[in-house]
Amino acid sequence: MSRVFVPWATIGFAWRLGHALPGHQGGWDLPRLMFVDWTYVATLGLQDGWIRRPVRWRFPVPESDPDSAAERFGASQVRGLFGGVRSARLARLSEEAERVIGDVITYGLCEVLDFLKKLEEGDGEQVKVDNVQFVILGAALPKVVGRLASLRLDPVRIRVAWFCPVPIPKWISERADEFLLIPPEHLREESEAGENWEEERLVRGWCTKRGEKLLLVQQLTLLGAVRAQVGRLGMGRSTVRQEYASKGSDRRRWPSRKSLQGKLLAAGPKG
Amino acid sequence: MNGALSYVAERDVVAAEYCPEGERRSFETCFAELVPEAARSILENVSQWGLKELWLGVAPGNHSRWNHTKGALTIALWWYHHLNRHLTSQGLAKDCLRQLGLKEGAEDALRKLVLLAVALHDIGHLPFAHLLGEVLESINWVPEGKGLSGLEQEVLEARLKEHFQGLWNKLGSELSCNPDSVQAAVTDLISGRHGLPWAQAIVNSPIDADKLDYVQRDSEFLRSHTSIAGGRLPPTGKEQKAQWLTEFFAEQQVNHAGMLCLSGRSAVLAADLMRDRIYLYDRFYLSPEIRAIERMAFELIQQFLIRAVMSERFSQTATAGTSSDHSLESTSTLGRRMEAEDAVGDIRKLKCGLVAHILMHLASRRRTSLMEFTVLEHMYEMLKNEDSVDAGVRDLWQQCFDQLWRLKERKVSISELAKRVLVREPLVLKRRQYDLALEILRPLQHVYARQALIDLVKLPRALGGGGRWRGRTARKVDEVDWNILVPEGPISRWGAGSKACRPLTDEAVRELERPYARVLVVAPFGSDVHSEYIWDRVRAALLEGGVELVRRARRA
Numbered sequence: 001m002s003r004v005f006v007p008w009a010t011i012g013f014a015w016r017l018g019h020a021l022p023g024h025q026g027g028w029d030l031p032r033l034m035f036v037d038w039t040y041v042a043t044l045g046l047q048d049g050w051i052r053r054p055v056r057w058r059f060p061v062p063e064s065d066p067d068s069a070a071e072r073f074g075a076s077q078v079r080g081l082f083g084g085v086r087s088a089r090l091a092r093l094s095e096e097a098e099r100v101i102g103d104v105i106t107y108g109l110c111e112v113l114d115f116l117k118k119l120e121e122g123d124g125e126q127v128k129v130d131n132v133q134f135v136i137l138g139a140a141l142p143k144v145v146g147r148l149a150s151l152r153l154d155p156v157r158i159r160v161a162w163f164c165p166v167p168i169p170k171w172i173s174e175r176a177d178e179f180l181l182i183p184p185e186h187l188r189e190e191s192e193a194g195e196n197w198e199e200e201r202l203v204r205g206w207c208t209k210r211g212e213k214l215l216l217v218q219q220l221t222l223l224g225a226v227r228a229q230v231g232r233l234g235m236g237r238s239t240v241r242q243e244y245a246s247k248g249s250d251r252r253r254w255p256s257r258k259s260l261q262g263k264l265l266a267a268g269p270k271g
Numbered sequence: 272m273n274g275a276l277s278y279v280a281e282r283d284v285v286a287a288e289y290c291p292e293g294e295r296r297s298f299e300t301c302f303a304e305l306v307p308e309a310a311r312s313i314l315e316n317v318s319q320w321g322l323k324e325l326w327l328g329v330a331p332g333n334h335s336r337w338n339h340t341k342g343a344l345t346i347a348l349w350w351y352h353h354l355n356r357h358l359t360s361q362g363l364a365k366d367c368l369r370q371l372g373l374k375e376g377a378e379d380a381l382r383k384l385v386l387l388a389v390a391l392h393d394i395g396h397l398p399f400a401h402l403l404g405e406v407l408e409s410i411n412w413v414p415e416g417k418g419l420s421g422l423e424q425e426v427l428e429a430r431l432k433e434h435f436q437g438l439w440n441k442l443g444s445e446l447s448c449n450p451d452s453v454q455a456a457v458t459d460l461i462s463g464r465h466g467l468p469w470a471q472a473i474v475n476s477p478i479d480a481d482k483l484d485y486v487q488r489d490s491e492f493l494r495s496h497t498s499i500a501g502g503r504l505p506p507t508g509k510e511q512k513a514q515w516l517t518e519f520f521a522e523q524q525v526n527h528a529g530m531l532c533l534s535g536r537s538a539v540l541a542a543d544l545m546r547d548r549i550y551l552y553d554r555f556y557l558s559p560e561i562r563a564i565e566r567m568a569f570e571l572i573q574q575f576l577i578r579a580v581m582s583e584r585f586s587q588t589a590t591a592g593t594s595s596d597h598s599l600e601s602t603s604t605l606g607r608r609m610e611a612e613d614a615v616g617d618i619r620k621l622k623c624g625l626v627a628h629i630l631m632h633l634a635s636r637r638r639t640s641l642m643e644f645t646v647l648e649h650m651y652e653m654l655k656n657e658d659s660v661d662a663g664v665r666d667l668w669q670q671c672f673d674q675l676w677r678l679k680e681r682k683v684s685i686s687e688l689a690k691r692v693l694v695r696e697p698l699v700l701k702r703r704q705y706d707l708a709l710e711i712l713r714p715l716q717h718v719y720a721r722q723a724l725i726d727l728v729k730l731p732r733a734l735g736g737g738g739r740w741r742g743r744t745a746r747k748v749d750e751v752d753w754n755i756l757v758p759e760g761p762i763s764r765w766g767a768g769s770k771a772c773r774p775l776t777d778e779a780v781r782e783l784e785r786p787y788a789r790v791l792v793v794a795p796f797g798s799d800v801h802s803e804y805i806w807d808r809v810r811a812a813l814l815e816g817g818v819e820l821v822r823r824a825r826r827a
Contacts, residue, residue: 055606055609055610056610057609057610057616057618058609058616059616059617059618060617099411099618100618103581103605103618103622106581107581107605107606110578110581110582110583110585111582111583111606113582113659114582114583114584114585117584117658117659118584146713146714146717149714149717149720150410150577150717151577151578151581151659151660152574152660152661152664152720153659153660153661154658154659154660154661154662155661157659158659202714202717202718
């Protein structure tokens with residue numbers, strides 16, 4: 001049985017939120033039917049990859065009255081995908097949309113992990129994927145973060161990051177605003193992740209200049225015990241150095257980019 | 272009714288009154304005729320408390336949803352008999368039928384409708400009972416309910432449609448109405464949304480037949496098997512039950528609007544029932560000892576269900592080789608349903624349907640009195656093979672399951688285990704701040720998922736039960752049960768001679784309320800310095816977030 005060692009798999013995930021009513025101009029009259037279009041691109045190390053067939057999930061927007069919204073609101077934080085949470089109606093809409101986006105991304109991530117598992121268990125050729133980098137286009141919404149954190153993923157093997165241009169593009173939502181959606185500390189411009197790491201923060205973020213534009217980078221710090229530094233950006237070729245320091249235990253250093261490439265070359269298909 | 276008669280003899284007397292003249296049948300025969308066999312097969316292996324019996328070191332045995340259903344039906348039969356006699360004597364029976372659009376002479380069919388609703392009131396329960404509802408609610412997977420919890424409502428409606436169609440046809444022809452209307456009437460009665468107040472009071476209200484039975488049944492079980500909950504439990508035993516019910520029915524009447532009027536002793540005993548129910552929740556169902564153990568099972572169930580719904584591979588492996596007896600989302604995964612052309616999916620409803628489907632699959636091949644634990648064991652077996660999960664979290668799951676297994680095998684008692692895993696004392700907050708606390712604690716749970724489990728639970732309101740109206744005054748929002756009239760003033764003033772004159776409200780039963788929520792930190796590896804640090808962080812986060820703690824934490 002031949003064995004293919006894949007040091008990393010990179011998944012680039014993209015989604016788009018919209019209203020499914022033809023002719024809706026995005027005014028203050030809220031849509032009753034919305035959709036999330038999503039797809040992803042996956043590459044296995046420096047080998048081939050695949051593109052998922054894009055799909056659309058439609059969902060109805062719930063009826064809303066101020067009382068019921070006030071009762072249900074608060075299960076987890078809503079930042080206000082639709083222009084803030086001061087209006088109970090907008091909060092409810094944001095809440096629902098964030099949950100669906102969370103479901104879409106969780107489902108997509110599970111689909112990728114299922115596929116990799118199938119590859120690993122395949123007959124004839126055994127593939128070993130060492131780690132998975134899941135890169136999502138857009139900002140880290142709290143409910144999405146919560147959904148992904150609920151999976152209790154191995155933070156050493158599976159890493160999740162968000163990349164989002166600033167100002168926030170329209171496809172996230174017409175009224176989305178970076179000052180509402182993104183914690184202020186993430187909007188600081190730094191060349192790379194700093195060391196100002198807080199113990200109980202699920203997402204850490206910073207801005208970096210890409211040409212004339214600012215790019216927001218946010219990273220899921222699963223289980224709060226991982227310090228991660230994303231050194232270089234770019235799907236499929238990103239290099240990650242990680243220092244795993246979980247309160248004195250399991251201290252582990254990851255190989256450099258050079259040694260990863262060397263491993264890949266050495267581990268190519270064997271007769 | 273003579274209170275000196277035994278409970279069994281009493282219910283047989285009531286049952287016999289509904290038999291053809293000259294025929295004497297036991298309650299069991301009457302029951303078997305009324306309740307469809309499908310209900311037995313669904314409820315027989317579901318234990319009354321989910322897993323709590325095992326945590327007490329006792330096999331559920333007869334303490335099942337099926338036996339509880341029989342008990343509730345006994346009470347309902349007796350209660351209906353009493354109210355119907357009163358309605359007939361006052362000439363109100365015809366008004367009731369007219370109110371429901373039924374023809375004269377349909378009394379028997381109406382009786383069947385009400386009793387059937389009581390017999391089927393738990394048909395929406397899946398394995399793990401209310402714990403499952405909590406698991407799904409905590410991740411917002413439950414569609415909004417219409418009286419019952421969303422999950423229970425979904426399963427109830429699906430099962431009533433699937434298993435009892437013959438029954439609706441039969442009752443439809445007896446009542447000369449559409450079978451779907453009969454089914455809708457039973458569903459409404461079970462959910463607390465029916466328009467006939469006194470019938471609604473029997474089926475789903477703060478003092479319904481379900482609560483009358485489970486408060487007494489559970490008290491009896493607790494007295495026999497544990498010292499938890501102490502000596503303040505209501506009287507048990509057949510003689511006392513009969514005496515209690517006789518007194519409870521004695522001063523009940525139905526007024527011209529069909530409302531159930533509780534005067535004098537009946538009102539006092541209704542207050543006792545509500546008090547006992549809150550006591551049971553406070554000291555047993557939601558007590559810190561029980562919650563600490565349940566939280567460990569909660570974690571395993573939740574993690575299993577998230578994967579089973581989101582991952583097609585996991586779901587197929589988890590349900591491989593099982594068959595199911597229902598039609599809830601039987602063929603599709605979440606992704607396939609949502610991707611279907613022109614599909615507009617209520618994702619929560621779809622997820623709930625998938626959860627119901629998976630659990631019914633798992634339960635269908637484990638038809639024993641320990642069904643729920645074997646399902647839990649299967650869930651853990653599946654989880655421990657997940658290699659995408661953090662190793663520390665997997666260790667925690669293993670520790671959780673090991674602890675639960677030791678409890679079930681009686682290698683450790685619940686008080687010993689609770690003492691070991693509970694970190695310091697519970698943090699108590701006002702019930703109205705529950706949502707705020709939930710929002711604050713959720714990220715903390717993600718961060719400390721390797722070391723500890725954080726539990727948040729709120730005690731129920733005294734006015735438990737189905738649909739009610741909400742009235743807003745200048746100062747507050749009160750819930751009103753328009754099905755029941757009670758005497759003037761707070762419950763402490765209800766007594767002999769007091770007449771029913773106003774609807775039952777939150778305000779009337781305020782003295783009974785325990786308006787609190789509790790936060791526990793559970794450390795499956797045992798309470799130590801690290802878990803105490805987490806407890807401190809939880810407390811600090813709650814205080815920083817504006818949650819007002821009711822009691823100050825004791826100094827260590």
